[in-house]
Amino acid sequence: MPQTQDTDDNVAPVGEFAPLTADRHLSVVERTAPVIDGPIATDRPGLWPLSPGRMGAVVAALLGAALCGPAAADPTTGVNGADLGVLISLATFVAAFLIPLPKKGDQS
Numbered sequence: 001m002p003q004t005q006d007t008d009d010n011v012a013p014v015g016e017f018a019p020l021t022a023d024r025h026l027s028v029v030e031r032t033a034p035v036i037d038g039p040i041a042t043d044r045p046g047l048w049p050l051s052p053g054r055m056g057a058v059v060a061a062l063l064g065a066a067l068c069g070p071a072a073a074d075p076t077t078g079v080n081g082a083d084l085g086v087l088i089s090l091a092t093f094v095a096a097f098l099i100p101l102p103k104k105g106d107q108s
Contacts, residue, residue: 050096051101054096054097054101057092057093057095057096058093058096060089060092061089061090061092061093061096062089062093064085064086064088064089064092065086065089065090065093067085068082068083068085068086068089069082069086072085072086
Protein backbone atom coordinates (compact mmCIF):
# COMPACT_ATOMS: atom_id res chain seq x y z
CA MET A 1 0.00 0.00 0.00
CA PRO A 2 1.50 3.39 -0.94
CA GLN A 3 2.29 5.86 1.78
CA THR A 4 0.78 9.31 1.90
CA GLN A 5 3.12 12.15 0.94
CA ASP A 6 1.24 15.10 2.36
CA THR A 7 3.94 16.15 4.86
CA ASP A 8 7.67 16.59 4.67
CA ASP A 9 8.36 16.84 8.43
CA ASN A 10 10.14 13.51 8.79
CA VAL A 11 12.44 13.64 5.74
CA ALA A 12 16.09 13.03 6.53
CA PRO A 13 18.58 15.45 4.93
CA VAL A 14 20.38 14.11 1.86
CA GLY A 15 24.01 15.13 1.78
CA GLU A 16 24.34 18.81 2.63
CA PHE A 17 20.83 19.82 1.60
CA ALA A 18 18.17 20.01 4.27
CA PRO A 19 14.56 19.72 3.11
CA LEU A 20 12.51 22.88 2.92
CA THR A 21 9.12 23.12 4.46
CA ALA A 22 6.25 23.91 2.15
CA ASP A 23 6.07 27.56 3.20
CA ARG A 24 9.75 28.16 2.32
CA HIS A 25 9.46 27.09 -1.30
CA LEU A 26 7.68 30.30 -2.28
CA SER A 27 9.53 33.58 -2.43
CA VAL A 28 7.62 36.57 -1.14
CA VAL A 29 8.94 39.69 -2.81
CA GLU A 30 7.17 42.99 -2.51
CA ARG A 31 7.46 45.15 -5.61
CA THR A 32 8.01 48.84 -5.14
CA ALA A 33 8.20 49.81 -8.82
CA PRO A 34 5.65 49.01 -11.52
CA VAL A 35 6.41 45.98 -13.65
CA ILE A 36 5.74 47.76 -16.93
CA ASP A 37 7.80 50.91 -17.23
CA GLY A 38 8.22 53.40 -20.04
CA PRO A 39 5.96 54.90 -22.67
CA ILE A 40 3.66 51.89 -22.83
CA ALA A 41 2.71 52.35 -19.19
CA THR A 42 2.58 56.16 -19.20
CA ASP A 43 0.79 56.92 -22.47
CA ARG A 44 -2.96 57.25 -22.51
CA PRO A 45 -4.50 54.07 -23.95
CA GLY A 46 -6.14 54.66 -27.30
CA LEU A 47 -8.60 52.91 -29.54
CA TRP A 48 -5.93 51.70 -31.99
CA PRO A 49 -2.74 49.95 -30.90
CA LEU A 50 -0.75 51.55 -33.74
CA SER A 51 -0.23 55.12 -34.84
CA PRO A 52 -2.60 56.33 -37.60
CA GLY A 53 0.07 56.08 -40.31
CA ARG A 54 1.02 52.56 -39.38
CA MET A 55 -2.62 51.52 -39.06
CA GLY A 56 -3.29 52.92 -42.53
CA ALA A 57 -0.34 50.96 -43.93
CA VAL A 58 -1.58 47.74 -42.32
CA VAL A 59 -5.10 48.26 -43.66
CA ALA A 60 -3.74 49.05 -47.15
CA ALA A 61 -1.53 45.96 -47.08
CA LEU A 62 -4.39 43.71 -46.01
CA LEU A 63 -6.73 45.21 -48.59
CA GLY A 64 -4.12 44.83 -51.33
CA ALA A 65 -3.46 41.22 -50.37
CA ALA A 66 -7.19 40.49 -50.29
CA LEU A 67 -7.69 41.95 -53.76
CA CYS A 68 -4.58 40.43 -55.38
CA GLY A 69 -4.49 37.14 -53.45
CA PRO A 70 -7.05 35.09 -55.38
CA ALA A 71 -5.56 36.00 -58.78
CA ALA A 72 -2.03 35.35 -57.51
CA ALA A 73 -3.02 31.94 -56.14
CA ASP A 74 -4.37 30.73 -59.49
CA PRO A 75 -1.77 28.23 -60.78
CA THR A 76 -3.00 28.38 -64.39
CA THR A 77 -1.96 32.00 -64.92
CA GLY A 78 1.67 31.56 -63.89
CA VAL A 79 3.51 34.65 -62.65
CA ASN A 80 1.47 37.79 -63.26
CA GLY A 81 0.89 41.26 -61.87
CA ALA A 82 -1.15 39.92 -58.99
CA ASP A 83 1.96 38.20 -57.65
CA LEU A 84 3.72 41.55 -57.65
CA GLY A 85 0.72 43.09 -55.88
CA VAL A 86 0.91 40.47 -53.12
CA LEU A 87 4.65 41.06 -52.73
CA ILE A 88 4.10 44.82 -52.48
CA SER A 89 1.36 44.22 -49.91
CA LEU A 90 3.71 42.01 -47.91
CA ALA A 91 6.44 44.66 -48.05
CA THR A 92 3.98 47.33 -46.91
CA PHE A 93 2.83 45.16 -44.01
CA VAL A 94 6.42 44.48 -42.88
CA ALA A 95 7.41 48.14 -43.30
CA ALA A 96 4.50 49.23 -41.11
CA PHE A 97 6.14 47.47 -38.17
CA LEU A 98 9.85 47.83 -38.94
CA ILE A 99 10.25 51.49 -39.92
CA PRO A 100 11.10 53.40 -36.73
CA LEU A 101 9.04 56.45 -35.88
CA PRO A 102 10.70 59.60 -34.55
CA LYS A 103 10.46 60.13 -30.80
CA LYS A 104 8.03 62.66 -29.40
CA GLY A 105 9.79 66.01 -29.22
CA ASP A 106 12.61 64.97 -31.60
CA GLN A 107 12.53 67.52 -34.44
CA SER A 108 15.82 66.58 -36.13
